[in-house]
Amino acid sequence: MALHSTTARFLRVPIVACSRWMSTGEAGSGSGMGGGTGGTIRDAGGAFGKREAALEEQYFRKLQHRQLEKIRCGIEEEVEFHRQHIQAHQDAIKRHHRIMDDLEMNIRNVEARDKLQR
Numbered sequence: 001m002a003l004h005s006t007t008a009r010f011l012r013v014p015i016v017a018c019s020r021w022m023s024t025g026e027a028g029s030g031s032g033m034g035g036g037t038g039g040t041i042r043d044a045g046g047a048f049g050k051r052e053a054a055l056e057e058q059y060f061r062k063l064q065h066r067q068l069e070k071i072r073c074g075i076e077e078e079v080e081f082h083r084q085h086i087q088a089h090q091d092a093i094k095r096h097h098r099i100m101d102d103l104e105m106n107i108r109n110v111e112a113r114d115k116l117q118r
Helices: 005-022 040-044 046-117
Strands: none
Touching: 040 046
């Protein structure tokens, strides 16, 4: 037998309220107080638990900062690598244009010489 939509709505409300009550507290508040069980010091709660939670958060912030810095350095290296390749390609383009200009001049000289010989 299916539940009516109104019945399902009334059943959902106590579950949401219960989860809100259970998650009161902050990290390091102790086991059962929303602080979780991150270790024995955090289980005890109090000032040491909060300090431990703060140190843990600080560690992960520093770790994330180092990772982002490493990514940034890697991207900067790639940018420099591509700039060098761009410069090499621009030099090659200039060299090829000079060769093409020389060939054009040679073609004109040959055509002019052919006209004189006729």
